[in-house]
Amino acid sequence: MLHQTKGIIIRTVKYGETSLIVSAFTELFGTQQYIVNGIRSAKKSHDISAAHLQIGNILEMTVYHNDRDNLQRIKECKQAVHYDGIFVDVTKNTVMLFMVEVLQKCLKEPDPHPELFYFMEDILKGLDQSNSFQTANLPLFFMLHLSHFFGFRMMDNFDEVRNILDLREGKFVEYMPIHQQVITYPYSAYISQFLKALQFNDLDQIKLNRQMRFDLINYCIDYYGLHIQPFGIMKTLPIIRTILE
Helix, strand or coil: CEEEEEEEEEEEEEECCCEEEEEEEECCCEEEEEEECCCCCCCCCCCCCHHHHCCCCEEEEEEECCCCCCEEEEEEEEECCCCCCCCCCHHHHHHHHHHHHHHHHHCCCCCCCHHHHHHHHHHHHHHHHCCHHHHHHHHHHHHHHHHHHHCCCCCCCCCCCCCEEECCCCEEECCCCCCCCEECCCHHHHHHHHHHCCCHHHHHHCCCCHHHHHHHHHHHHHHHHHHCCCCCCCCCHHHHHHHCC
16 A cells, blocks of 8 residues: 655665665654665656665655565655755755664564654754754763653753763662662763753753763663663764764
8 A cells, every 4th residue: 555654764775686675664663674676777757866875865755665575666755855965065965863762772572663763853943953062962962861762761850969870770879779770960960961951952051071972872872771671882973973063
């Protein structure tokens, strides 16, 4: 059956001489795999272009969908959002690729998750229009708020007494636990600021240097590793380290 759905491109893999297998996180069906035949051929046989299938693109898609098939097909598509900065700004492009990789590692089942889709759509639109402070802080904002959709969002109960973040429990505690999977002050206070942030303008107020930002990203990756298994190694992490300021 034909369906209309939005989709965010999260991965592409070459298939055969001229085709692609495209992974898209869709509004209606969750994560789906689509085969696009002939897309890499010099002779184009359909209206879908390679530009449509860039990772991070948000598309309006007309798709053939059958729950019994592992590979679906795209009849046609067009861009739902026309980016100004993501594909031309190296920093924004790297942040986008990092966030898409985190999302992909969390999506273990092909189940519909429209609220998560709308969150991702808003995040990508915001990244495209963000200033330099917001762009640099967005990976942390993203990871700390994405966890909500997978059931392990940190509890924001930080105060002067409870200023140790227990990564196993996902909450701030007063005393150091026996295990070493914790974030201590002042890093724990920055985590609390990110948890309180609700919109892009809030990210302008969180002042971090490059090393602090990268340390916090590593802490968040450790946190995800405790709750999403297997989480694996982040391929975009070394690139993020070089561009964040």
